[in-house]
Every structure is written in C-alpha cells, then in structure tokens.
Amino acid sequence: MVSRRPKKGKKACTECRQQKAKCDVYLNPDQPCTRCRKVNANCIVSEPFKREHKRKRISDLERESEDLRRKLRSSQPADTHLSPIALLTAAAEMGVRTPASDTLSETPQPPPSYPPQLLAPTVLVHSTPGPAYDGDTTKSRTLNGIQVSAQEIDDLFQIFFRYYAQFLPILDPQARPNTYYAQSPFLFWAIIGVACRAYSRNPTLLMALARSIIEMALLSTLSVSPPSNTIQGILLLLTWPFPKGDHPDVTFPMGGILLHIAMQNGLHIPMSSHEFSRVKMAAPSDLDLLRRSELWAHSIIVYQRVCVTKGQLPRALGNLGQDPAQHQGLFENIAPWIALKLRCQELIAKCSEATTENGLRTMSLDQERALDLILRTYEGQVDDLELQAVTDDERFDTALCRMAIQSFHLYKNQTLVSSGCYPRILVTACSLIDYIQSLCERVGFLSMAPVQMGFALLLASTTLLRILKSSVASQGLEISRARASLFTAINLAQQMSVDSADLAAKTVTILKAVWNSSKAFRKMDGTEYSSLRIRSRLVLSLILDTVWWWRDEFDPGSRSVRSVVEPAQGNGYARSRYPGTAESSGPNGDTNREVAGSATTFGVPEGNDAFHLDEQFLADFEWALADDTLFSLDPLSSNWSTTNNLL
Known part of the structure; x- marks a missing residue:
C-alpha cells in the first residue's frame, strides 16, 4: 500500500507565513487558524503573498514617508516664520540697548521708518529701529471676535519694539509677528495689547482686547507653549497693565503666577534648571545659563514691584530657595x-x-x-x-x-x-518727578511709561502734597520747588493717561482736589493731622491715606454718611467729623485754595459733577476693606473698637 503525501493545496495564512509559523487554517478554511485566534490577528489566506524582510519593509516605509514630506514642502510657499524664538539676553545679541541709553541718548537717532501718526501725539523718538518684515507677509488675527488686520499688527509690532521694548528688553526684535503667534499666541497678543495703548489708527483696540488677553494670561499655566514665552507675556502685562474695564484687577495674583511658573521651571536655580525638566536634557551651556539668569532676574524685579505697588510684603531672594552661592552667582552672571x-x-x-x-x-x-x-x-x-x-x-x-x-x-x-527727614524726602520726590519730566521732553509723550514710572509719580506727588499741606512747609524747606514739582507731576500724569479709567487719570483728579482743599489732613478744629490713618499697606499707605482724605470730602456717596476719624491723644480716637462742616484754616492762616504767587489753581469737583469713588476706583488702589466695614460705624458706638482694629 502506497502512502500519499499532503496535497500542495494546503495553504497557510499570511500572518503565519510571515512569521514562519505552523498554520492549521486548512483544517477549517471558514475559521481563523489557531495561532491567529491566540494572538488576535487577522487571518487571511492570500495566493500572491510574498514574505518580506522586516528591516527592508521598515526602510521602504521610511523612504516613502520622506518622499511624501518632500513633496508636501515643495507644494507649499517658502515660510520662515515657524523657526523658534530664541531666549535672548540683555547683550547686544538682541540689538536693543539698555532703557536709559536708548531713551535718553544725547545723540540724535534716525526718525521712525513708519508714519509718526500711528501714535498720539505725533513725536520723533531717539530709539533703535523696529524689526523689518520683508519677505514674510503678516497674517491678520482674531481674538474672541475682535479682528486685527495685518497692517495693524505690523504697525503695533514696530511701535512696541521702538517705544516699549527699551524698558523691558526680553524679546527678539528680529522675529516676525507670525513667528510669535506660531510659537505662543499668548505672547503675541500680549505684545499687541501693550502696543495699542496709544494707537490712534484704532483707539478701540485697547479696551476691546483687554479682558480676552487677561483671560489668556490666567490660563497660560495650561499652555503647551514654551514656559519662557509664557513668562515673557506675563512680564509685559505686569509692566504695562490694562486700564480698568469690565474685568477685575488681577495684577497681584498674576504676580504670583509669574513667580511660580518661573520656579516650576527651575529659573530660580539656573545652573540646575535641567533637573526641573520632565524629559532628560543636558546641563545648560554658559549662554543658556545667562539667558535663564536674566529672565529670572526680570521675573523677581517685576514680582517684587507688583507687591510694593499693591501694598503687600514681597518675598526677598533669600526666601526663594537659593543658597548663598547661587544668590551671588546670579548677580555675577546678569547684566x-x-x-x-x-x-x-x-x-x-x-x-x-x-x-x-x-x-x-x-x-x-x-x-x-x-x-x-x-x-x-x-x-x-x-x-x-x-x-x-x-x-x-x-x-x-x-x-x-x-x-x-x-x-x-x-x-x-x-x-x-x-x-x-523732611528735607531729604522733598529732594528725592522732586528728583523723581524731574526724571520723568526729562523723559517726556525727550520723547514727547508718556503713554509708553511702564508701571514703575506711574507709581513713582504717584508716590512722589502725594508725598509733596502731604508736605505742602503741613505746618512744616514754613520751616525753611524749598517750598517753591516742591510746589512746582507737584504741578509738574499733575501735568505728567495727564500725559501718562491712556484711558479715563486708568490710574493716571484718577491720580490727576485726586491731586487737584486735595491741593485745593482746606480740610485735607486737618482735624475738625483746624489743627494738623500729621500721622497716617492707613497703616497696613507699607509703601502704598501714604497714597491710600491721601485717597481716603479725598474720599471724605469729595466722594458724593460718602457725604453725611461716612465719617473720618481723628486722634484725640496718642493712638486713641475721639469724635468724628463729617463732610460739609465749616472750613478750617491752613497752616499759614489761609484756606489753601490758592497759593500766593502761583497762577496755577486747579478746579475742585462740585455737586453732582464730582468724580464718584466707586468700587472700581477702590480696586485700582487695592482697597482692602468694604465700605460698610470701613466707614459706616459710629465712632462712639460699641462696635467702633472692632473697626478701629481693622484699620
């Protein structure tokens, strides 16, 4: 008897043939083979199948993929805006000089390359030319329904790098708007938001974009953009904060976000910042160390400045996780x-x-x-x-x-x-105002002034106001210089204002009114009230105290309702006086409504035309307590001691 060999018709499935594995699909052609059922593979019997070598197949796939990429690139126009933005230093690599050498340079510089009417008022500025955009057509952008055209974006970027970047040189002036948007939409819109503060071609942009840009800043912790770009965007918004609008004041919490994002990414320890990365990376080079050190320094400066201007105690460098060697190394590395x-x-x-x-x-x-x-x-x-x-x-x-x-x-x-201390304080206050005036004379306008200049102007002017309204004014001080500097400060604040709701505009209102008041810093009997009543807001207390005096006399909502307390002896409190009482004499026996020999007398709000001190106004000055808690209690009532403890 002759045995028969299996017929060649017994075929294996493609998966088993590829793996050179035994296949039993021929036993039941209608069902997957045992191996395919076990590994959950697709069991297919294919006559033309030819086994391929794995490495050859992978190589072919890579070659095919590269061919497709090449065809895709060749089918699109050349576009250079996707190159990453370098994290720059304060060195000449940026092409931007230091703030003072730019703004206050004695050597005349070329006039702007774009029409000067982009800004209000029209000026020529000694500054480094802005970036050129030849060869890269800027695209128009839309943020929450507000469209900004390509021409407006080009204008605003040139304005920013010509007038604003000199005060905070942390961005590359050669990078294109499209590059900024591709790498970090938040940083792009932060630049637009800062630059449109005095953009006369479209004066509606500032307040139209404000809320949306602030929301982007608060959500920036969720962004996938490089952390350095997020930090740069927040630095811009804290240096040039938006005027008050339909959004709350988030400057102080945003300062905390800035600090914590910087620390989360290891900027506070620049030489070990790679240890904070989620992916393994090499230790930073000397240039990277310099870049990170300077970005950290800017972050600390702006964070501490925010705390001071909001009357809060800032954290010093020694409390931010740096050992003495790192602390010293930071100052040695940065400009x-x-x-x-x-x-x-x-x-x-x-x-x-x-x-x-x-x-x-x-x-x-x-x-x-x-x-x-x-x-x-x-x-x-x-x-x-x-x-x-x-x-x-x-x-x-x-x-x-x-x-x-x-x-x-x-x-x-x-x-x-x-x-x-009075003579020293007076000299310092006048010198601050003189600096800002010299800047205005050289530049021609102050809408680009950063927040530290506005705060300096407000602190210096309220200090001078306090001195001039006190009895010490007649004790050999340079009163004429102080008075001239105060009036200069009021004029400078008017030029610094970019919106009727911003801090500069409200500063003008307060300074004018309190200067012409015969009741400011006075008790009911006309004697001087020399000490501060606001004593918990550190440097800001002097400013808030002046606001309180203004509010007592000129805020319509506080008349006949809210009281202003005065000390009887030491730190105790006696009776209160209400607005509307008889005027008292000033330190020299006059009413202080007009200074002898001065032709400058500012109007005082009267009646219903008075500027109303609403909650938005108080938020600008970071008022800590609600109206009811602060003003409504009778000083002779049993609850007065509780309110007194809060002040």
Whole structure:
C-alpha cells in the first residue's frame, strides 16, 4: 500500500507565513487558524503573498514617508516664520540697548521708518529701529471676535519694539509677528495689547482686547507653549497693565503666577534648571545659563514691584530657595543694569520686612527711634547703589528705591519733625518727578511709561502734597520747588493717561482736589493731622491715606454718611467729623485754595459733577476693606473698637 503525501493545496495564512509559523487554517478554511485566534490577528489566506524582510519593509516605509514630506514642502510657499524664538539676553545679541541709553541718548537717532501718526501725539523718538518684515507677509488675527488686520499688527509690532521694548528688553526684535503667534499666541497678543495703548489708527483696540488677553494670561499655566514665552507675556502685562474695564484687577495674583511658573521651571536655580525638566536634557551651556539668569532676574524685579505697588510684603531672594552661592552667582552672571534694578527692589523688600517687624500699626517713642535707625541704615545702602548708577535710568531706579524707603518716615508721629527727614524726602520726590519730566521732553509723550514710572509719580506727588499741606512747609524747606514739582507731576500724569479709567487719570483728579482743599489732613478744629490713618499697606499707605482724605470730602456717596476719624491723644480716637462742616484754616492762616504767587489753581469737583469713588476706583488702589466695614460705624458706638482694629 502506497502512502500519499499532503496535497500542495494546503495553504497557510499570511500572518503565519510571515512569521514562519505552523498554520492549521486548512483544517477549517471558514475559521481563523489557531495561532491567529491566540494572538488576535487577522487571518487571511492570500495566493500572491510574498514574505518580506522586516528591516527592508521598515526602510521602504521610511523612504516613502520622506518622499511624501518632500513633496508636501515643495507644494507649499517658502515660510520662515515657524523657526523658534530664541531666549535672548540683555547683550547686544538682541540689538536693543539698555532703557536709559536708548531713551535718553544725547545723540540724535534716525526718525521712525513708519508714519509718526500711528501714535498720539505725533513725536520723533531717539530709539533703535523696529524689526523689518520683508519677505514674510503678516497674517491678520482674531481674538474672541475682535479682528486685527495685518497692517495693524505690523504697525503695533514696530511701535512696541521702538517705544516699549527699551524698558523691558526680553524679546527678539528680529522675529516676525507670525513667528510669535506660531510659537505662543499668548505672547503675541500680549505684545499687541501693550502696543495699542496709544494707537490712534484704532483707539478701540485697547479696551476691546483687554479682558480676552487677561483671560489668556490666567490660563497660560495650561499652555503647551514654551514656559519662557509664557513668562515673557506675563512680564509685559505686569509692566504695562490694562486700564480698568469690565474685568477685575488681577495684577497681584498674576504676580504670583509669574513667580511660580518661573520656579516650576527651575529659573530660580539656573545652573540646575535641567533637573526641573520632565524629559532628560543636558546641563545648560554658559549662554543658556545667562539667558535663564536674566529672565529670572526680570521675573523677581517685576514680582517684587507688583507687591510694593499693591501694598503687600514681597518675598526677598533669600526666601526663594537659593543658597548663598547661587544668590551671588546670579548677580555675577546678569547684566550690570539688571543687577542694579534687582538690588534696588531687594532693598525695598528687606526694608519693608524690617519696618514691619519693628511695628507700624502703633508705635511708641522707642519704636519710632528704632524705625529712624532702620531707615537711615537702608538709605545708606541706597547711597552705595547710587555710586554704581551711571545712566539716568539707573539713577531713577535708585531714586525710586530711596523714595520707597523714605516713605516709612511718615508713619512716625512723635519724632517726624525732630528726625529731620523732611528735607531729604522733598529732594528725592522732586528728583523723581524731574526724571520723568526729562523723559517726556525727550520723547514727547508718556503713554509708553511702564508701571514703575506711574507709581513713582504717584508716590512722589502725594508725598509733596502731604508736605505742602503741613505746618512744616514754613520751616525753611524749598517750598517753591516742591510746589512746582507737584504741578509738574499733575501735568505728567495727564500725559501718562491712556484711558479715563486708568490710574493716571484718577491720580490727576485726586491731586487737584486735595491741593485745593482746606480740610485735607486737618482735624475738625483746624489743627494738623500729621500721622497716617492707613497703616497696613507699607509703601502704598501714604497714597491710600491721601485717597481716603479725598474720599471724605469729595466722594458724593460718602457725604453725611461716612465719617473720618481723628486722634484725640496718642493712638486713641475721639469724635468724628463729617463732610460739609465749616472750613478750617491752613497752616499759614489761609484756606489753601490758592497759593500766593502761583497762577496755577486747579478746579475742585462740585455737586453732582464730582468724580464718584466707586468700587472700581477702590480696586485700582487695592482697597482692602468694604465700605460698610470701613466707614459706616459710629465712632462712639460699641462696635467702633472692632473697626478701629481693622484699620
């Protein structure tokens, strides 16, 4: 008997043939083979199938993929805007000089290359030319239904790098608008939001875009864009904050977001920042270390500045997770002018902490003497910093630092005059105003002024106002200079304003009214009220105290309802006086409504035309307490002591 061999018709499935595995699909052609059922593979019997080598198949697929990419690139027009934006330093690599050398340069520079009517008012500025956009057509963009045309974007980018970037040189002026948008839409819109502050071709953009850009900033922690771009965008919005509109003031919480994003990405330890990355990366090069160090320095400067302008205690560098070696290395790596700014902000932070520890709410005679020693120590450190200041911009930084430290003198009551601080305070305040005036004379407008200039102007002017309305004004001080500087500050604030709802505009309203008031800083009997009533907001207390006096007399909603307390003896409180009482004489026996020999007299709001101090206004000045808590209680009632403790 002859045995039969299996017929060649017994075929294996393609999966088994590819793997050279035994296949039993021929036993039941209608069902998958045992192996395919086990590995859950698609069991197919194909006659023309030919086994392929794995490596050859992968190589063929890679070659096919590369061919497709090449065809795709060749079918599209050349586009260079997708190249990444480099994280730049303050060096000449950026093509941008330091703020002072740009703005206050004595050497005339070429006029703008674009029509000067883009800005209001029309000016010519000594500055570095803006970026050129030849060869890369800018695309129009839309944000929440607000469209910004390509021409407007080009205009705004040129305006930004010509007028604004000199105060915060952290962006590449050669990168195109399309590049910024492709890499970080938030940073792109932050640039647009800053630059449109005085864009006369479309004055509606500023407030139309404000809320949407602020929302982007608050959501930036969820962005997939590079963290450095997010930090840069927040730095811009905190340096040029939007005027008040239909959005709450989020400047202070945004400062915290800035600080924490920077720390989350290891900028506070630049040499070890790679250890904070989610993916394995090499240690930073020397250039990367410099870039990260300077970005961290800018972040600290802006964060501490936000805290000071909002009356909060800022964290010093020593409290931000740096050991002494890293702290020293930071100042050695960054540009000298950035290091000076950082040292100035550090002094303000440390002085604020020291004065708080000494006590500001209520001070005994010994505490006032201790405070005077503390402030003189820090003023001496400012003297050392002034020796390092070589440009007008650096001298402005040291003057603002000195002004912030000297403002704590006004917390004193018993030793305020005897300590001899008034002449020094007056000189500092006038020098700050002189700097801003010189900037205005050289540039021609102040709408691009960063927030530190607005705060300096407000702090200096309210300080001068307090001195001029006090009895010490007749004790050998340079009163004529102080009065001229105060009036200059009012005019500068008007030029600095970009919207009727911004802080500069409201500063003008308050300064005019309080200057012409015969009741400001006066008790009911006409005697001087020398101490501050707002004592919990550090450097900001002097400003808020002036706002409170203005509110008492000129806010229609507070008349005959809210009271202003006055001290009887020491820190105790006696009866209150209400707006509308008889006028009292000033320190020289006049009503202070007009200064003898001065042709400048500002109008005072009257009747229903008075500027109303609403909740939005209080939010601008970071008012801490609600109206009902702060003003409504009778000082003679049993609840007055509770309210007094809150103040």
